[in-house]
Structures are given as C-alpha cells and as structure tokens.
Amino acid sequence: MLDLNANPTTSYNAELKIWSGAREQSFYNEDLTIGQIIFKQLQSEPQRIFQISHSENTRLTRSQMLHNGAKVSVYLEAQGYHKETDIVGLVARNSTHLAALAYGCLFNGTPFHAINPNLEEHTMRSLFGITKPRMICCDAQDYEKLRKIATALGTKILIIHGRMAGVLSIQELLNATIPEDYRPAQFQRGIDRIMAILCSSGTTGTPKAVTISNSRQIFESHSYLSANDIQYAPSTLDWLTGLITLVTAGVYGTVRLISMEVFSPTHFLAMCEQQSISWAVLAASHIAMLANCPGINAKQLCSMRHLLFAGGHTLVATLHKMQSYMRGEGILRNAYGMTELGACISYNSSVHTKPKSVGLLVPNVRMRVVNPSSETVGPNEHGELYCHNGHHWSGYYGNCLATAEIKDKEGWFHTGDLGYFDEDNYLHIVERKKDMLKYLGMMYYPHEIEEIIAQMPQVAEVCVFGIWNETEGDAAAASVVPRPGSQLHPAQVVQFVAELISVSHKQLNGGAQIVHQLAKSANGKVNRQAVKAAYLIAAGKTEITDS
Template sequence: MLDLNANPTTSYSAEQKIWSGAYEQNYYNDDLTIGQIIFRQLQSEPQRIFQISPGENTRLTRFQMLKNAAKVSVYLRKQGFCEDTHIVGILARNTTHLAALAYGCLFNGTPFHAVNHNLEEHTIQNLYSITKPMFICCDAQDYEKLRKVAENLGVTIITVHGRIVGVLSIQEILQATLPDDYEPTRFQRGIDRTMAILCSSGTTGTPKAVTISNSRKIFENHSYLNPDDIQYAPSTLDWLTGLITLITAGVYGTVRLISKEIFSPAHFLKLCEQQSISWSVLAASHIAMLANCPDVSVKELRSLRYLLFAGGHTLVATLHKMQSHLRVEGILRNAYGMTELGTCVSCNYSTHTKPTSVGRLLANIRMRVINDNGDAVGPNEMGELYCHNGQHWSGYCGNSTATAEMQDSDGWFHTGDLGYFDEDNYLHIVERKKDMLKFLGMMYYPHEIEEVIAQMSQVAEVCVFGIWNETEGDAAAASVVPKPGTHLQSAQVEQFVAEKIGVNYKQLNGGALIVQQLAKSANGKVNRKAVKAAYLKEEQNEAADS
C-alpha cells in the first residue's frame, strides 16, 4: 500500500516498539506453488515475446518457454525427482535455457541449489556436499571445474550452455516429446515447500545453504510490473535479485532480457538504448559506476521506469549524480533485504529526499530495533535489526544450529545489521555486525586471507580488513607484523596471496603494510577497526609526503 506521495506506508507501535509495513491480502491459494502460478501466466498470450538474449541472438515466446520448462519437468519425473530432498544443482550464467531449467524445477516442485560460477572449487564442493544434488547443471566452460566435484559426489553433469562430447546437454532434453495432458505437480500447502536454495556464509565463513520457500513475498512487492515492462538484472540465479527477477518475469509476464556478460556501464547503456529496459535491478556498486560514467545521459536512460539497487552503501553525492541522469524523480530506488528473508523488506522510493535511507517497510513486514542490552528501542535509537516476514522458513540445509541463531522461536530473524528508524518511519542501515566483506559482488571473510598470509615463515601477526570504495566494494588490505630478525616487504605479501588464492576478489586489492605491532583491545584481541584506521592514516601520510 502506498501513501499519497506514492511511498510505502509504515506504521509504528510505541507500545510494542514494532514498525510494520501495510497489510496486504494474498490473492493465491496456499496450495499453489509459484511454479503453478507461472505455468498459468505463460499460457496466456502464448505468442507474446517472453525472453530476449541479444548476445546469443535468441528470442523465446511464452509458449516456447512454457514448452521447454515442461519438458525439463517431465525429464525430472522420469529421473525419479518426487521429494523436496531431490535437489538439482545449478551453476550457470544467464543464457537462453537457464530459465526453462529453473521453471521446469518449479513446475515439478523440485528445489534447485544455485551456486555462483566464480567460487573456488573447494567452496563449490562444500556447498553441494550439504544439499547432495542428484545432478549438476553447468555451462560447458565450467565443466572441468565441476568434473571433480561431480565425481566426488557421485553425480552426473548436464550442460546448460555449450556442448561437450559424451555429456548430456539441456538441448537434448528439450528435443523430447511433451505429453498433451502435461500439468505441473500439485501439493498441499505448496506455499511452504522449498522452492530454491541459495548460498550464504556465517560469521566463520562456513558456507550455508539457504532455503527459499514458495512464499508470495518474493514477487508481491513488485506488483506494479506489467507485460509491457522489459526487465534486466545482471545477477545470476544464485543471487536473491537474480531469483526475484526470474520469478517476477514469470508471474507478471514481463519481457525477460538476459546477458551472460558481466555488468559494465557501456553494456548497460547499449541494452537500454537497443532494448528499451524499463525495470532493472543493479548492485550498489553498479550505480556508482553508472553515475560516474562520462557517457551517461538522460537520453540513454529514458526508457527506465524503475531502477532498483541493493547490496551495499552508496554515497549521497553519487545518488544525486545518478538522479541527474534520470528523466524524473522516483525512478531510482534503494532496496534492503536478506537472502534468508527471501524478499526485499524495505524500499526507498524517495532517494532524492532521503538519500541515506533504505526506505519504508514493504507489505506484511515487521521490524524491531534491539540494543546491546536486548531491549527494543524507539525512533532514532540504534540497535540490531530484527525482522519478521510472516512466512515459513525451512532454515539452512543441514545446519539446525545456525538456523536457530538466525531465526528465534518467535519467528524473528536476527539480521546482524545495525540501524534505526527515523521520525518518518524510514529505515537507515548504519553498518553490519558481521565481519563479512564484499568485493566485485563476491563475499569473503578477512580470516580466509589472514590464514594464507600466516603461512609465510616471516609473518608473526596479520590483520586483514576491507577498504571500501563505491565502485568495487571492500578491497582487502593487510597489516602484517614480521617476526623478529626477518625482512619482509609489502610486495612479497601481495605476491604470496596472489599465488595461493586463485580468485581476484580475495586478493590484496587494497594493498599491504608492514607494521611493528597491531592495535589490540584490553583483552588482547586484535582491534580490526583500529588497525584499519592506522593503515589509512599511514596511507594519507605517504600521499602527503609524495
């Protein structure tokens, strides 16, 4: 529900100290899965274009997408996929047949576990060891990376994009004949079944598999979409935003524009100009890149009705600059959510007047602010954000302890984020309690890099932290204390990490500094915040001297 200024309405109970989004009724029977809802949508106006992949030069109608997804569902049934513990692993980019693969799983009530293709092999192995998929679908270019993982798990691989001799491809599955009487699988309380499994990490960096139910909240907050909208998100299916755009396209019948290219301002502008994107979901870092791109203008972005962004902090000056590239106010919207919640919980429709906020709560969302004493506090008081979305959550696969830590017995999610509500009921995120950092859209933890640096024979102590910039995120940097009598240079540390860690986002992209000691708290623990402050001060001094 929106107020007279077209902003979400949020109320506050001073007695309970709870903020609540507007109440909205669910219009779908609780027995329906999202797969069944999408199946019916794809049946309407069957010749209407549903998906466009400019890079592959493919266009699929609703009927073609429906038929392809149904064939995937039939294949799953023949392979014995009938329980919600029968999982399909997906590690793939946004290419022509990815949506049919995912929708086919939804039609059959089969959860898929989506994992990012940029992750290291051992991380992928750990994640799939949790959910034990019956087979893994990947792009041909990642086959060698996945081959050993599949062998260790005793499962086969199916290629989604590209072909390999002797390996089943989704194109072969789509050649099958479809029964005329095909229907999606029916369930009792389909709304509570696990629909998908995405990836998250705990405070120790241990991978966790997050279940996402068939709750309508994943799409209901975007009911303003219609079949004339052309939507685009660069995120793959393993991100919540990637899943949201997959679902909203199917439910509301928008045109789904896809590309396997990583985000760049030039590519985005080209898509806007050639395909007339009207709704897009980007990362906060993408907004910074766009805002500071010299080629951006109102003309290139004139087709946009909604430009949502999430996943990090954006400078006020950047938001103002981005707003100047858009034809009217209200297009640029900042959203906040968590994978565990399976939806956006707030959205700022007024970034031009409330640039530091992530907006008001969306429908059927409740939130409390809990201080260090465990007490609920009121407006303009900071604390950890607790969120209640009123939906069923099956927790983390195979990790009941972490599930209980995330969601308490009353159903409140402990987000680990510090924030407050202002006097207008707008939510502000101050910082994360967790140590997790994000660089180039990929999550990592300081201790992962610290453990590598600690392998150097010259190293006595090390502290890794993130140096944030709005384009890339948290670049890892390290302060290193050498052992007495040894000689160690920053370049040696950076080179060692480069040799031991094979992915770019865990490199020391923020540099390294050799120091005599690390700042520590009274109990002897390394004070990461103070170490970082000393590092930045040293950088400033060096810059001043030069």
C-alpha cells in the same frame, strides 16, 4: 496492488515498539507452488515475446518458454525427482535455456541449488556437499571444475550452454515431447515447500545454503510490473535479485532481458538504448560505476521507470549524481533485502530527499530495533534490526545450529545489521554488526569515513576497513578508486579526512591506497575483507592478530 510510484506505508506501534508494513492478503491459494502460478500465467498470449538474450541474439515466446520448462519437468519426473531432497545443482550464467531449466524445476516442485560460477572449486565442493544434488547443471566452460565434484557425489552432469562430447545436454531434453495431459506437480501447502537454495553473501565467512520457500512475498512486492515492462538483472540465479527477476517475469509476463556478459556501465547503457529497459535491479557498486561512467547521459536511461539497487552501502554523492540522469524522481530506488527472507524488506523511492535511508517496509513485514542490552528501542535509537515476515522458512539446509542463531523461537530474524527508524518511519542501515570497528576504545563505522572521502571530486569508489593491533584496535585505512582521468594521491585522501573529521579515532590512521578497482564478491557487493587483504599485500603489511 503495490504502487511503486508512491512509497509503501509503514506504521509504528509505540507500545510494542514495532514497525509494520501494510497488511495485504495474497490472491493465491496456499496449496499452489510458484511453479503452478507461472505455468498458468505463461498460457496467456502465447505468441508474445517472453525472453530476449542480448548476448546470444535469441528470442523465445511465452509458449516456447512454457513448453521448454514443461519438457524439463517431464524429464525430472521420469527420473524420479519427487521428494524435497531430490535437488538439482545449478552453476550457470544467464544463457537462453537457463530459465527453462529453472522453470522446469519449479513446475516439478524440485528445489535447485544455485551456486555462482565464479566461486572457487573448494567452496562449490563444500556447498554441494551439504545439499548433495542428484544432478549438477553447468555451462560447458565450467565442466572440468564440476566434473570432480560430480564424481565424488556420484551424480551426473547436464550441460546448459555449450556442448561436451558424451555429456547430457539440455538440448536433448528440449527435443522430447510433452504428454497432452501434462500439469505441474501439486502439493499440500505448496507455499511452504522449498523452491530454491541460494548462497548467503559470503562477505563475512563461508557461504551457507539458504533455503527459499514458495512464499508470495518474493513477487508480490513487485506487483506494479506488467507485460509492458522489460526487465533486466545482471545477477545469476544464485543471487536473490536474479531469482526475483526470474519469478516476477513468469508471474507478471514481462519481457525478460538477459545477457551472459559481465556487468559493465557501457554494456548496460547500450542495452538500455537498444532494448528500452524499464525495470532493472543492480548491485550498489554498479550504481557507483554507472554514475562515474564518462559517457553516461540521461537519454540512454529515458526508458527506465524502476531502477532498483541493493546489496551494499551507496555514497550520497553517488546517488545525487545518478539521480541527475533519471527523467524524474522516484525512479532510482534503494532496496533492502535479506536472502534468508527470500524477498525485499523495504525500498526507498524518496532517494532524492532521504538518500541515506533504505525506505519504508513492504507489506506484511514487521521490524524491531534491539540495543546491546537486548531492549527493544524506539525511533532514532540504534540497535540490531530484527525482522518478521510471518512465512515458513526451512532454514539453512543441513545446518540447524546456524538456523537457530539467525531466527529465534518467536520467528524474528536477527539480521546482523545495525540501524534505526527515523521519525517518518524510514529505515536506516548504519552498518553490518560485524563491520563495527573500535580504535583507542572508540567505536566507529567504515561508512562514516567513506561518506567523507566520497566528497572528493576525484573519487569514484571507496572502501574503508580496519587494520587491527592489540594496543590500538582497528586503525581506519582506505582503498580509493579515482574517477577516470583524475589524479589522486594517498596523501591527499589522508589530509582530506583530517580536515573534515575532527576526532582522532576516525582519521585514516592505517593510511590510504589508490587502486584501479575494489574487490567484489560474485554478486557485485564490495568485499571489504578482500579489499583489506589486497591493501595489506600491496603495503607489505601484516595485520597483527591473536593466533
């Protein structure tokens, strides 16, 4: 079993120039789906608390969750949900019965396509237009937004949280009875069957429908979890960390803590104190918010044993500050993952000594670094990261072209991330390939300038982007969120960068703005394009582009 109190091992083959995580054998038969595994696990210690909703003040035992999930599964089976293309659409927050709906789908082998409730209607319409779900499950507050989409698809709606007169509610499903001989659906090679469909991050374009298989990697890299852990993630099920939390809670029998409230530092810290959270996975931006929260103290986080964060670049100064509130080293961990792989690729429990790294590879993952000349390179050489996990992937649903672009014939995923491995086999992410900028013929990465600005004591968060014109290229500009109570002016930021960076192409040639917050995508990532768009509007500028 993987011990998160020590980093995983990563080896390097100098001849092939390939880095590999440890080789580990799964304990589970490949014919089993994750739904079957969870169904079996929930039968043990049936009276133990399985889920607590902090915002709704509800508690469910393992037995209640097992029976609720089975009732959903029985309903789906009765409605003829048998094929992998019989999909359930899901647009919901983390309410009491969301897990039962999701587990019911897993028990029946029915993929659910999860979409964030905060997405625009036209994006939801486009995504559901790809998967064409037979039923869309949503909260009552989103019913009107989904009603038109459901009508166009000729499908029904089921309400998960709240009530709508004349509309099917999950409560009606939970009032049904379960046959005494009920068992989850069985399949040959259940491991390869589509378990869920999530959305790509959408930070670099329209989100795609990403299939997630029943691969064990989604939970086996977290096998250190036990029934004594209390897990929390603010993510909804459309985000990989939300799905990982749902699955690991079922497999390892942890207490699943949920809340319908949007993440805020004060809310999170209050839950840590009241519920004794021991494991949490947050967005990188949440760590910045926490580290700069005026009321934070180490006592509030004393129950935390594993605080993972992922989904973006985190400034070194922020990590050092957050580490000061941890009761020991190795608790704060940077995780690197990819929705398309359906699991973590690496994690770093040595944030205190290697704050710029995303750590060592998890078991059964291999990586290569490929330079612009398509050559595989060795340690401390930069290039695009290719990843291979040896598991089946059904690709982007309904998009063979995009699937072929990201995964080659040899099974390597082209991550689109630029990075390198250091001499200790630690992985470093330099930047998203698409985020690389060029000014006056010189290349630079936004995070290089962000790291400098973050050294200013008045700065809480920063996002750097390029403002393009055809004569100079991408002029760096910055949107900066000041720490509470501090005074900061754009000219100070520009001057600070000028004093610490000597080269002209990394100056803030596009200027700086002070803002109250940075635009973020639905999963908590800083949306660089949206921040840039807000900057241009506020400055009354228009980026000169080739139309």
